Amino acid sequence: MINDKIMKSIENLPAFPATVQKVSGLLGNPDYLIHELVGVIEYDQAITANILRMCNSAYFGVRYKISTVREAVAYLGRENLVRVVSAAGISKYYNDVKGYYQEATKLWEHSVGVAIMSLILSKRIYNRADSSLFTIGLLHDVGKVVLGEFVLDSFQQIMDLVTNHEYSFLEAEEEVIGINHAEVGAKIALLWNFPQELRDAIAHHHRPDLMTEGDSSISWLIYLADQACMMMGIGGGTDGLAYRGLSEVIDRFKLRQRDFEECIVVLLKDLETAKELLAL
Amino acid sequence: MNRVVVGISEVKVSGNGEDILITYALGSCIAVAVYDPIAQVGGLLHFMLPDSSLDVQKAKKTPAMFADTGIPLLFKACYKLGAEKKRMKVKIAGGAKILDDDNYFRIGQKNITALRKIFWRNNVLVDGEDTGKNYNRTVELHMSCGTVVMRNASGILKEL
Numbered sequence: 001m002i003n004d005k006i007m008k009s010i011e012n013l014p015a016f017p018a019t020v021q022k023v024s025g026l027l028g029n030p031d032y033l034i035h036e037l038v039g040v041i042e043y044d045q046a047i048t049a050n051i052l053r054m055c056n057s058a059y060f061g062v063r064y065k066i067s068t069v070r071e072a073v074a075y076l077g078r079e080n081l082v083r084v085v086s087a088a089g090i091s092k093y094y095n096d097v098k099g100y101y102q103e104a105t106k107l108w109e110h111s112v113g114v115a116i117m118s119l120i121l122s123k124r125i126y127n128r129a130d131s132s133l134f135t136i137g138l139l140h141d142v143g144k145v146v147l148g149e150f151v152l153d154s155f156q157q158i159m160d161l162v163t164n165h166e167y168s169f170l171e172a173e174e175e176v177i178g179i180n181h182a183e184v185g186a187k188i189a190l191l192w193n194f195p196q197e198l199r200d201a202i203a204h205h206h207r208p209d210l211m212t213e214g215d216s217s218i219s220w221l222i223y224l225a226d227q228a229c230m231m232m233g234i235g236g237g238t239d240g241l242a243y244r245g246l247s248e249v250i251d252r253f254k255l256r257q258r259d260f261e262e263c264i265v266v267l268l269k270d271l272e273t274a275k276e277l278l279a280l
Numbered sequence: 281m282n283r284v285v286v287g288i289s290e291v292k293v294s295g296n297g298e299d300i301l302i303t304y305a306l307g308s309c310i311a312v313a314v315y316d317p318i319a320q321v322g323g324l325l326h327f328m329l330p331d332s333s334l335d336v337q338k339a340k341k342t343p344a345m346f347a348d349t350g351i352p353l354l355f356k357a358c359y360k361l362g363a364e365k366k367r368m369k370v371k372i373a374g375g376a377k378i379l380d381d382d383n384y385f386r387i388g389q390k391n392i393t394a395l396r397k398i399f400w401r402n403n404v405l406v407d408g409e410d411t412g413k414n415y416n417r418t419v420e421l422h423m424s425c426g427t428v429v430m431r432n433a434s435g436i437l438k439e440l
Binding site: 102168227238245261 | 288289304305306307308309328329334335338345376377378379380384385387388414415416432433434435
C-alpha cells in the first residue's frame with residue numbers, strides 16, 4: 001500500500017527541533033529572560049550556527065554586527081527572534097526535495113517567500129503581523145518533503161492529468177498517489193504536535209474555501225501569499241501555477257488589484273534584504 | 281560560453297557572442313528577448329508587473345520591474361550598442377496564470393496585455409512566443425546566433 005509507505009516516510013522524518021519549540025515557549029512569556037533563551041539556543045550547535053549566519057540579514061533591521069547568541073537575543077527583539085529561530089530550525093528539512101524541483105534548494109526559497117509575504121499581507125489587511133504566520137509560511141509545503149519521491153515516481157501520470165485533463169496539481173496528486181501534499185503536511189504537523197490552527201492552515205493552504213470548521217483566516221492568508229510567490233516564480237517548481245484560483249479571496253480581504261501588486265513590490269524588496277535566509 | 285543571469289526586474293544587454301543571457305523561473309512575469317543579427321547585439325528583460333504608475337519612485341529606481349518602463353529601456357540599451365529596431369527579432373515568454381482565475385488578480389494576463397499594447401503602439405512585431413498556460417519557464421538568449429530557448433519546469437525545451 002502506497003499510503004503505508006507514505007506514513008513510514010513521515011515517521012522517518014527527523015523530529016521537529018526541540019530548540020525551536022523551547023524558544024517559542026519561552027518567548028510566549030512577555031517577561032522572557034535573556035540568559036535562559038541564550039542557554040537553550042547555545043545548547044543546539046546547528047541552530048546557533050544558522051542563527052548567527054542569518055541575524056545580520058538587513059531584513060531584520062539590526063544596525064549592530066551580531067556575533068554571539070547573547071547579542072542576537074538582545075538586539076533582534078521578540079518577533080524577529082521567533083522568525084530567526086524557526087528559519088534556523090526548519091531549513092534542514094528542505095535540503096533534498098525530489099519531484100517538485102529541478103534544484104534541491106528551491107522549496108526553501110519558496111517557503112521563505114511565502115513566510116515573508118504572509119507577514120506583508122497581514123500588515124496590509126489587519127495592520128499586524130504575528131510571527132506564527134512566518135512559521136506557518138515556512139512549513140506550508142512541508143508535505144512536499146515526503147511526497148516528493150512519490151511525485152517523482154508518478155511524474156508523467158500527474159503531468160498528463162495537469163496538462164491534458166485540467167486537473168490542478170493538487171487534484172492530480174490525489175488521483176494518482178491517493179493523497180496530496182497539503183494533507184501529508186498536516187499529518188507531519190500532527191506528528192510534531194503542532195497546534196490545530198497551524199495544522200489547519202497547512203492542510204488547507206490551497207483550498208481554504210473547503211475548510212468547514214474553525215477560523216480560516218490564516219489559511220486564506222497563506223493561500224494568497226503562496227499564490228503571489230507562484231505568480232512571481234519565487235522558488236517555482238514543476239507544479240508551476242497549476243492550482244485553483246479562488247476569487248472570493250478578494251471580497252474576504254477587500255483587496256484591490258493595486259493593493260496586491262503593491263504587496264508584491266514589497267515582497268521583492270524584502271527578499272533582496274533576506275538573502276542570508278535564502279542561503280541556508 | 282559565458283552565462284549571464286538576468287534576475288527578476290532586471291535587464292541585461294550584450295554584444296558579445298560568447299554570452300548566453302538567461303533568466304529563471306518566470307511565473308506570471310514575462311521575459312522579452314531582442315536580437316539584431318547584423319549588429320549581433322541583443323538583450324533580455326525580466327519584468328514582473330504591467331504598469332509603473334503603481335509606484336513611480338520604484339519605477340525610477342528599478343525601471344525593469346514594469347512593462348511600460350522596462351521595454352523602452354531594453355530597446356534603448358540595445359540601440360546604444362548599435363542595434364537597429366527594424367532588424368531586431370523579438371521573442372517573449374512567460375505570463376503564466378493560476379487556474380480559473382478569471383476575475384481575480386490576473387497578473388499574467390495583465391502583463392501580456394500591457395506588453396502587446398506597447399508593442400502595438402510602437403510597431404513591434406513578435407517573432408516567437410510561449411505565453412500563458414500554468415507552468416514556470418526559463419529563457420536563454422544565445423548571443424552567438426540570437427537563438428532563444430525556452431525550458432519549462434519539467435525540462436522540456438523549445439526554440440522560440
